[in-house]
Amino acid sequence: MAAESNGRYWNPEAQTMPRQALDALRTERLREAIEQAHRAPFFAHRLDAAGVRAEDIRSPEDVRRLPRITKADLRRSEADMPPVGDYRPFGLDHAVRIAMSSGTTGRPTAMIWTERDLDVERELSARNHYRLGIRPGMVVVGAHPGYLNGGQGLQQAAYEHMGCLLVSIGPPESVDAAERALLSIRDLPVDRWQLFPAALLRLREAAERIGFKGLPEPAEIGPLTQHEKISAGMECVAYLGSSCGVSGGAHLAEDYALVEAVDPASGEPVPDGERGRLVVTSLGRDNPMLRYDLEDMVRIEAAPCPCGETSRRGFWEGRAKDIVTVAGRDVLPIDVWRHLDPGAEFVIIRPERDTGRLPVKVEGERDRDVEDALAHALELPVDVEWVARGELPRAAYKAQRVVPAGQS
Ligand SMILES: [Zn+2]
Known part of the structure; x- marks a missing residue:
């Protein structure tokens, strides 16, 4: 191999x-x-x-x-x-x-x-990371969950196989935890950040507090x-x-x-x-x-x-499981996200019954162009509720983009 x-x-x-x-x-x-x-x-x-x-x-x-x-x-x-x-x-x-x-x-x-199964993952992860521009010798920060989750273990094996240094900070459970992580690695010459969007959002909030520079923009690492x-x-x-x-x-x-x-x-x-x-x-x-x-x-x-x-x-x-069916159309969060600012926080509200309209909550100032683009692309009436930044719950790992009506 x-x-x-x-x-x-x-x-x-x-x-x-x-x-x-x-x-x-x-x-x-x-x-x-x-x-x-x-x-x-x-x-x-x-x-x-x-x-x-x-x-x-x-x-x-x-x-x-x-x-x-x-x-x-x-x-x-x-x-x-x-x-x-x-x-x-x-x-x-x-x-x-x-x-x-x-x-x-x-x-x-x-x-x-088994060892053979791990060999396959190491080979495939190296192909993935190489395509993303990772090269031997790079210093990469990761925030995958560890221990029994296994994500960090695989990530570690992948970077070792490529000859890279992985700095594992774990998923930040809070903005305080994100702040502690950033303070402890602030002097390292980081080449890349490999983060889930939810982790990046929390780290960015912490970075703002302490004046930490160098985190990627949400657009560079968003759902895209x-x-x-x-x-x-x-x-x-x-x-x-x-x-x-x-x-x-x-x-x-x-x-x-x-x-x-x-x-x-x-x-x-x-x-x-x-x-x-x-x-x-x-x-x-x-x-x-x-x-x-x-x-x-x-x-x-x-x-x-x-x-x-x-x-x-x-x-x-x-x-x-995140498909929301409205008026016979299957909608996924990515269908909504495509028309928002790449770093925007949003959720789709799963209606209790199909009223033919799609309810969505988006953080930020009201933007009629976005509302029009959504309705046009989805071919559905979309009820956008604009809420203040920070109002929607943040996940430490992967964001939940569909919530049942009544739990939003
Ligand atoms: Zn290609």
């Missing part, structure tokens, strides 16, 4: 592989993943029920013959077969790292990595950066892709993942460039995940990118 970076790509051979060679590699790896998964009772049962065998696979598209699974299936497996379920051929005795999902919506799920990166979760493929900056979307690591955008009801692929559910099959791992429905919304574009990378590009559009 050693990469010969050439200034443009971390791994030129993999990232510019001709499609035909790439598809041959993907087919071979899909066969291996199926064979491997079949050693885990969870997948063996499903593969047998669908009548799919590794030797029947002729192309990457054959992945559609496999059944989709969701996080709820993984949770059920873990509850029935504690502590880590029966969906992995390699269990705790082969694992070198563990993390637990936050578990805000039920039983937390366990994520474990999330849109330009894509993940299939730490339990599947954490570093699925990132943008090259030449054209939109994230170059998908198609040598290590089969990535689909499907119609949620039929499971069939949606047309190129249209919004569908993100379904990912991981390749090249000890513990594969077959057709994992992330319950995220994504668009995939196949048009070749002038940067020379040969993968398709994915546009992450939001969580499926």
Whole structure:
């Protein structure tokens, strides 16, 4: 997996592989993943029920013959077969790292990595960071949550692999905590900040208090950066892709993942460039995940990118649970955010019943142009309530952009 970076790509051979060679590699790896998964009772049962065998696979598209699974299936497996379920051929005795999902919506799920699985993530994270301009020798500040969350651990492994110095300050829980973090690193020569927008907002508030200079602008790191990166979760493929900056979307690591955008009801692929559910099959791992429905919304574009990378590009559009349906139209926070100032704080209020109007709260002075642009783009009447800056709750990690009526 050693990469010969050439200034443009971390791994030129993999990232510019001709499609035909790439598809041959993907087919071979899909066969291996199926064979491997079949050693885990969870997948063996499903593969047998669908009548799919590794030797029947002729192309990457054959992945559609496999059944989709969701996080709820993984949770059920873990509850029935504690502590880590029966969906992995390699269990705790082969694992070198563990993390637990936050578990805000039920039983937390366990994520474990073998050395080979970690190798894949280190390679893919290096491609992502290299595209973003990170180079060996840089000093980067990160605020990913650590310990059982696992995010900081992966981030640390990624930067070590690239030969960078990661300064981990953890997600600031308050503006006071952000202030303490900034004071303790104020003399370091920071090259880059890798932050979630919510962490950046809190750090900026603290920076203003103490006169700290050098933080990026929200526009440089707003929801746009999330849109330009894509993940299939730490339990599947954490570093699925990132943008090259030449054209939109994230170059998908198609040598290590089969990535689909499907119609949620039929499971069939949606047309190129249209919004569908993100379904990912991981390749090249000890513990594969077959057709994992992330319950995220994504668009995939196949048009070749002038940067020379040969993968398709994915546009992450939001969580499926954040879809607000008004007058038959599905709206996601990104549809609103596109028409706001990139650093603007906002929430969509999920109406108790569909009145045909979309209620939104935005921080800032009333701006009729924004109101008009929203209504025009969404083809819906939008009720914008403008509130004072600082009025909407700030998250330490990821912002909640959709709140139920009555809780705003
Ligand atoms: Zn590109």
